[in-house]
Amino acid sequence: MHRYRSHTCGALRESDIDQTARLSGWVHRVRDHGGVLFVDLRDHYGITQCVADPDSPAFAEVEKFRSEWVVRIDGKVRRRPAGTDNPELPTGLIEIYIKEIEVLGPAAELPLPVFGEQEYPEDIRLKYRFLDLRREKLHQNIMTRGAVVDSMRKRMKEQGFFEFQTPILTASSPEGARDFLVPSRIHPGKFYALPQAPQQYKQLLMMSGFDRYFQIAPCFRDEDPRADRLPGEFYQLDVEMSFVTQDDVFAAMEPVITGVFEDFAKGKPVTRNWPRIPFAEAVRKYGSDKPDLRNKIVMQEVSEHFRGSGFKVFARMLEDPKNQVWAIPGTGGGSRAFCDRMNSWAQGEGQPGLGYIMWREGGEGAGPLANNIGPERTAAIRDQLGLKEGDAAFFVAGDPEKFWKFAGLARTKLGEELNLIDKDRFELAWIVDFPMYEYDEENKKVDFSHNPFSMPQGGLDALKSQDPLTIKAFQYDIACNGYEIASGGIRNHKPEAMVKAFEIAGYGEQEVVDRFGGMYRAFQYGAPPHGGMAAGLDRIVMLLCGTNNLREISLFPMNQQAMDLLMGAPSEATPKQLKELHIRTNLPAKG
Secondary structure (H helix, E strand, C coil), X not given: CCCCCCCCCCCCCHHHCCCEEEEEEEEEEEEEECCEEEEEEEECCEEEEEEECCCCCCHHHHCCCCCCCEEEEEEEEEECCCCCCCCCCCCCCXXXXXXXXXXXXXXXXXXXXXXXXXXXXXXXXXXXXXXXXXXXXXXXXXXXXXXXXXXXXXXXXXXCCEECCCCCCECCCCCCCCCCEEECCCCCCCEEECCCCCHHHHHHHHHCCCCEEEEEEEEEECCCCECCECCEEEEEXXXXXXXXXXHHHHHHHHHHHHHHHHHHCCCCCECCCCCEEEHHHHHHHHCCCCCCCCECCCCEECHHHHCCCCCHHHHHHCCCCCCEEEEEEECCCCCHHHHHHHHHHHHHCCCCCCEEEEECCCCXXXXXXXXXXXXXXXXXXXXXXXXXXXXXXXXXXXXXXXXXXXXXXXXXHHHHHXXXXXXXXXXXXXXXXXXXXXXXXXXXXXXXXXXXXXXXXXXXXXXXXXXXXXXXXXXXXXXXXXXEEEEEEEECCCHHHHHHHHHXXXXXXXXXXXXXXXXXXXXXXXXXXXXXXXXXXXXXXXXXXXXXXXXHHCCCCCCCCCCECCCCECCCCCHHHHHHCCCCCCCCCCC
């Protein structure tokens, strides 16, 4: 017999009854039932119930077992007594009568429990992540993550893509966040950067004639913690294709992402034939460039019903042609208590409030706004929104450029409060026609709104003749259930257009050559039209596992302060290391 096991803890079945088996694993828990000891022995594959009674030669040793000891158990497989079957376990029809044991690794007192899924402080969980990862839900999430990666790889290869590995030590690039810098010992005073994304390399692969590339790529960004991204590093399904239009990218990737979701949706419906929603329409209808389409609330402009009305606050706003009034319908929200609660919520979000109209029995509008604009206008709003008695509408007004994000938050809040979101489905959509540029209020300049390497719609002519803030890009995202899970674009592959695009964002030609020399040179020697995207692996797995915390689907994540509590990173370098790198630290003053 093998030194440690003849079977795993998930393998034994009725067909193994009367055989002698050897198992090794962790003591999940010990139960004492009237002097008979039951040991649930756990390994990666499952749990097997093992039994020792006072007649067992190992009974005295089993009495010493504690949670998470690693032990070897030899014994005879037998049928569980009638009425004690456990249908929730694959091994639930059998048990092992213990004849011999060996303690392979005793465990100290546990800093957190492994049995059960009770909440525990995150810092303890991360410091003892090796224990946390033994817990069933987290362990299964990690296995799901690996299976998702396998599904992605399989589907990408079926679509004719080839997997490549691009460098980790590279040059700094303006991808929208700070780089992690790595000092060079060989070149004093110079630094490598960890890639924020393999953007330039994957485009260079297209210049090199490889046609269809993908990679499960690690990406590194030195940015402040965000709820929807792990600090420091994340992984993405990175993709690039040559000789393609936007439609070709969609046709290649839509079945891949749909298929991955269907593989792990556990029966939940997944969108087929994704809608394509222009950025401006997504903002206008949903107040988000990553709308949750499970929420059926669609916002509408109702400016005309307030123009010249008795509600002077809105009427005066609408004298400025850039201002609008948007309505957010709230089906079933027509009670004074609910409307007041939404108003208080808006004030908590830093807004002056959230105006509303509610419709009472007979369809009559009520509330301060209804009283000010009169029954005719109130009825017209109700008819436009398709509302009825017992419903309400909430209103935001001003410059849509400034209020659309708040309107989206209000839409989401209404959907959650009124149970209008079908949470048992995955709604996927393409968001298209993003603006090429945006105005950076902080630095008072025009800057790229998304990926700086995207092709502007209209090409070089648009860059030369249009107001930059009106130029749309061949740029697209994939939205799923309120998250952006992918972003991409058709690339700007013409040197003159690339220089002009960066010039508008404040980069001179020489700076473009200095910072993107490899790609700029490659464009001079026959650059194919190309495009691609990157899908966030972490977010996709998070959605499929039904959690909203990325730490629940990652092996060894950092905490919100970007610290690895298990390994003790970041840590101080030794004087010898700093000397080799020609670096002297200049720490901020304490206190």
